[in-house]
Structure formats: structure tokens, C-alpha cells
Amino acid sequence: MQFDPKIIERLRLNLSGDQSHIVIRSAAGGGAEATGYSFGIEEEYFLADAVTGEAAILTPNELFEAANWSTGGQVMREMLQAQIEVATNVHVDPKDAREELRFLRREVSAVAAQYGLVIMACSTHPTASWRASQPTPKPRYFEMIENLQVIGYRNMLCGMHVHVQLPQPEKRFPVMCAMIPHLPLFLALSTSSPFWNSENTGLRGYRLAAYSELPRTGLPELFEDQQGYEDYIGALVKSGVIPDESHVWWAMRPSFRHPTLELRAPDVCTRLDDAVSIACLYRALVRHLGEMPETPRVSAVERAIAVENKWRAQRYGTDCSFASRDGAVPIAEALDRVIEMVRVDAEALGCTAEVESCRDILRRGSSADAQLRAFENSGGDLRAVTRWIAEETIAEASQPSAPAARDAVN
Numbered sequence: 523m524q525f526d527p528k529i530i531e532r533l534r535l536n537l538s539g540d541q542s543h544i545v546i547r548s549a550a551g552g553g554a555e556a557t558g559y560s561f562g563i564e565e566e567y568f569l570a571d572a573v574t575g576e577a578a579i580l581t582p583n584e585l586f587e588a589a590n591w592s593t594g595g596q597v598m599r600e601m602l603q604a605q606i607e608v609a610t611n612v613h614v615d616p617k618d619a620r621e622e623l624r625f626l627r628r629e630v631s632a633v634a635a636q637y638g639l640v641i642m643a644c645s646t647h648p649t650a651s652w653r654a655s656q657p658t659p660k661p662r663y664f665e666m667i668e669n670l671q672v673i674g675y676r677n678m679l680c681g682m683h684v685h686v687q688l689p690q691p692e693k694r695f696p697v698m699c700a701m702i703p704h705l706p707l708f709l710a711l712s713t714s715s716p717f718w719n720s721e722n723t724g725l726r727g728y729r730l731a732a733y734s735e736l737p738r739t740g741l742p743e744l745f746e747d748q749q750g751y752e753d754y755i756g757a758l759v760k761s762g763v764i765p766d767e768s769h770v771w772w773a774m775r776p777s778f779r780h781p782t783l784e785l786r787a788p789d790v791c792t793r794l795d796d797a798v799s800i801a802c803l804y805r806a807l808v809r810h811l812g813e814m815p816e817t818p819r820v821s822a823v824e825r826a827i828a829v830e831n832k833w834r835a836q837r838y839g840t841d842c843s844f845a846s847r848d849g850a851v852p853i854a855e856a857l858d859r860v861i862e863m864v865r866v867d868a869e870a871l872g873c874t875a876e877v878e879s880c881r882d883i884l885r886r887g888s889s890a891d892a893q894l895r896a897f898e899n900s901g902g903d904l905r906a907v908t909r910w911i912a913e914e915t916i917a918e919a920s921q922p923s924a925p926a927a928r929d930a931v932n
Contacts, residue, residue, distance in 0.1 A: 558614075558689050558809075559614075559686055559687065559688065559689070559805055559808060559809045559812070559871060560612045560613060560614050560686070560687050561612070561613060561614075561619070561684060561685060561686045561687070561782075561801060561805045562609065562610045562611065562612050562613060562619075562684075562685045562780075562782075563609075563610045563619060563623060563682065563683070563684055563685075563797060563798075563801050564607060564608070564609045564610075564682065564683040564684075564685070565607065565608050565623070565626075565627075565643060565680075565682050565790050565791075565797065566600055566605055566606070566607045566680035566681055566682070566790055567605070567606050567607075567608075567630070567641040567642055567643050567680060567790070567915070568604055568605060568606075568641070568642040568644065568647045568650070568680060569581055569585075569603075569604055569605070569606055569634060569639045569640075569641060569642075570604075570639060570640050570641075570642050570647065570908065570912065571638065571639060571640075572635065572638050572639055572640045572912075573638070574905075575640075575649070575905055575908030575909060575912065576649060576650070576908075577604045577647045577649070577650035577654075577678070578603065578604045578639055579603065579604065579654050579655070579656055580603055580656055581603045581604070581606075581637075581639075582637065583659075584637075585633060585634065585636075585637050585639075586598070586599055586606070588633045588636070589606070589629065589630050589633040589634070592629045592632070592633055593608070593625075593626055593629050593630070596608055596609050596610070596611075596626060597626075597630060599658045599660065599663075600658065600680075601657060601658060601663045601666060601667070601674065601677055602655045602656065602657060602658060602675075602677065602678060603655070603656045603657070603658055604647070604650065604655060604656075604678065605658075605678075605680060606630065606634075606641065608623075608626040608627070608630060610622045610623055610626065612687070614871075614872075615872065616798060616801075616802050616871075616872065616873045616876045619798060619801070620794065620795070620798045623794055623797065623798065624794060624918060624919045625919075627641070627643075627794065627915065627916055627918075627919040628916060628919040628920060631915070631916045631919070640912040640915075641912070641915055641916070642792075642908065642911045642912050642915055643680075643714070643790050643791060643792045643889075643911070643914075643915040644680065644714045644715065644789075644790065644792055644889060644893070644911045645679055645680050645681060645713075645714045645715035645727070645728075645729035645789035645790050646678065646679060646680075646714075646715035646716075646717060646718050646728055646729055646732070647678065647717075647908075648717035648720065648893070648904045648907045648908055648911075649717075649719075649720045649904050649908065650678050650719070651719055651720075652675055652676045652677075652678045652719065653675070655675050655676075655677075655678055657674070657675075670736065673735045673736060676732060676735065677732075677733070677736070678732075679715075679729045679732055679733055680729075680789075680790045681729065681786060681788065681789060681790055682712065682788045682789065682790040682791060682797060682800075682801075683784055683785065683786050684784070684785040684788070684800070684801045684804050684805070685777060685780055685782035685783070685784050685785075686782055686783055686785075686804065686805050686808045687780070687781055687782045687783075688782075688783060688808065688812050689812070690812065691781055692748070693812050693817065694776045694782075694783045695747070695748040695751055695776060696748075696817040696819075697783060697808060697811045697812050697817060698742055698774050698775070698776060698783055699742065699744065699745075699817075699819070699820050700811045700817050700818045700819070700820060701774060701783075701807065701808070701811065702741055702742060702744075702774075702820050702824070702825055702828050703820060703824055703825075703827070703828045703831075704807060704860065705741060705773050705774060705785075705787045705828060705832065706787075706828060706831035706832045706834065706835040706844060707835070707844075707853070707856055707857065707860065708785060708787050708788050708800055708803070708804060709727055709730065709773075709787045709788055709789065709832060709835040709836065710726075710727075710834075710835035710838070710839050710840060710842050710853055710888075711788070711796070711799075711800055711803075711840065711857075711880060711883050711884075711888060712727075712787075712788035712789040712790070712791050712796065712797075712800055712888060712889075713726040713727035713789050713835070713836075713839035713840070713888045713889065713890040713891075714727075714729075714789040714790060714791060714792055714888060714889035714890055714893070715727050715728045715729040715789050715890065716728065716890045716893055716894055717893065717897075717904065717907065718732065720904060722894075722897065724837075725836050725837050726835075726836070726837070726838060726839025726840070726841075726888065726890035726891070727789055727835060727836040727837075727839060727890065728836070729789050730773075730787075730832070730836055731836060733771075736771060738764075738769065738770045738771050738772065739771045739772065739773075740772065740773065740829070740832075741772065741773050741774075741825065741828055741829055741832060742772045742773070742774055742775065743772075744820065744822060744825050751776075755767045755770070766778060771786070772786065773785075773786050773787035773832070774786060774787065783808060785804050787832075788800055789889070789890075791888075791889060792889035792892070792911055792914045792915055793889065793914060793917075793918065794918040794919060795879065795918060796883055796888070796889070798876055799876050799877070799879045799880045799882075799883065800880065800883075801876075802868070802871075802873035802876035802877050803860070803861075803864070803876075803877050803880050805871060805873065806864035806867040806868040806871055806873060806877055807860065807863075807864050807867070809864070809867040809870065809871060810863060810864045810866075810867045813867070823847075827845050827846065827847075830845050831844045831845055839887075839888055839890050839891065840853060840883065840884050840887050840888050840890075840891060841853070844856050853884065854881075854884055857880060857881065857884065858881075861877055861878065861880065861881075864877065889911070889914075892910060892914070893907050893910065893911065896909075896910040
């Protein structure tokens, strides 16, 4: 495959000596220290009519083929035809990750425009009707729809997934369990789904409420150890319930396809910088827990509190307070505690600025807050909401140097 040298340069990548594959420039020659806790980001978007803002129902294969070509194979379909997914390469430098995510949004947006469509980075489309949704014409998705029935058609939901590779793979399971109490924070910071089927749900993050209809969702189960988790997966596979562990859709899981711990709790962020900030906070926390001599164990009580806090994140987003054994903890205080806890890790990973910028999300609000403001300022016009989402999705991709000016407007 031929690689466009302009794209290679823009993404801060190098070609291998034989010119056959890409090398992350920031990791080249850096040894194990440079590549420790490498990460990647996956984002799902809605495809919508460029004029009306309505979610697409049928989407041509040619669109995905063209987007795949222009991005070097980093675009794929999702279960429903109104959805499209992008995935970054593996990164160690957050600036490279941001640049690539910017590139992906811009390229997919440009291809979608050729078909009269826009991309929308939000976890529920404000006006889409799930009753009109159509499955993607692939055997895997037809089988999933056949199994899930109406719940599959109701899966008009988009999310963000963050993969982090641990230097010691055997730590993926204990770190996943230790991460459970922190999952509601990632959701609260990312909320982008206040509307569902043209209704104001009253929730900042409705996506996980709808997603909970699917089996094997929610927070990870508290198995005694890695073997217990493997026994659970083995029982489901042997019983013909699932073909493999990729059909376990928890808010966090050991990835089936990659040697990573995959965060799945967040809504997809409309603002690109928010996505990178949340990904870096997660990465730093994975390193913090992974480097501890003994990974903390989470009790059944702590998991139950986390389940309650997940609901509070869905309901209140950036305005929530979290339950704890010592009483209510405002989200700003919870975030400050985590940032302080991972300070050394963020410095080691070169992402201190990105981790600190999570406070900016609380200062100006998440996508859900901006959507609700657009709704109120327009007198309840959901078209104003869809316009804001479509414009903001690519605002940082097309004008990366002016985030402050946009924040002042939004």
C-alpha cells in the first residue's frame, strides 16, 4: 500500500525502513519507557442530512469505502446504517493522538459531504427515531439484530472507547476492577445525550439508560480473580450464548482484539479536545493503578455505590455530586482528587496539560450542557441543537487554533 507523504507528515508518523508500515514517530527509538501505556481512541458518529439535520436511514457502501481509503483504513460501519466509527492508531504522545483524531474527523466529514451528509459526534441524535433505523448489511450485524430483536433497532447510540495497553498484561483484570469507582466520573465529563426521539429526557447522559436494555452491559462484575472472569466467558461461549468475549459490553473490559484495557463508559465527545482530555485522564489513572505494588480491591459495597454514581452521572452530568461512605462529593472535588492522585503519572506520560484541562469541561459544561443551552436559546428548536452538534464536531478539526473563541460563544 502506498502512503501519502503529506498525511504521514501531518500525523507525525514515520515509515519503516522497507516503507511497508507506519511507525509512531514519538515512540521511535524510545524503548519500553516511551511506549508504556500506549493508547488509542475510537469514536462513533451519526450520519445526518446536511440540510435537515435528520439522521440518515440508508447509507451507501461507497461512502464507507471512500472514507476508508482517505484515512488509510481507519473507518468502519457500526450496527445501524446511521452510524460510522473511526479508530486512531496507537499513540504515546497526546498531541499526536489529537492530531490524528482531528484528521479523521476532517476526512470523514469531507467524504460524508460528497453524499449530502454531515457527521455528528453525540451519543444520541436529538431527533432520530429508532423505529426508522436500519441494520448495516453485514452478517455479523444481521445476527446481532436477530438475537436482540427490537432492542437492536433501539441501539441508536454512539460512544467513545479508549484503549490503554499495560506493560504487564496480567494486570488488566485487577486494574479493571480497581477502576470501577472512577467510571462515573468519565461518564459525567463526557455526557452528550440529553435528547431521545425528539424529547428532552431530563438526563444529561441518556445513552447508557437506553444501552442498559442490552445484555451484559453496565459496570464490570466483581469476580474473585481473572480465572473467575474466564470461567464466566467460557460458560457463555460453551452454552452458545455468545460467540466470544467481544459480546460482553461492560462500561470497561479487557479488549478481545487488542492487548488493552478498554474504557467504554463515556459518551462520544462533541468537542475534540474534550475527547483527548478524558482519554488522557483515563490513561494516567490506568498507569497509577498499574504501577501500584498491590492493586486496590473493590468491595461489593463500593461497586454498589459506583452503580448509584453512574446513575447520578447520567442524570446530572457536570452538575452531579457523587455518593461516598463519607457523604456527598461534588464532581469538582472528585475530579481534583483524581487529578492530584495521578499527577506523577500524567507527568511521566507527558499529558499533564490534557489531564488538567478536564477542569475546563466543568467550567464550560459538557456537550449535553451546550445542547441544552442551544435548545433553550432557540425557544425549544431541536434544529438549532443538531446544527450546533454538526458544526462543533468539526470546528476543532478545521480550525484547531481557536478553541478559546468558540468556548466564549458556546
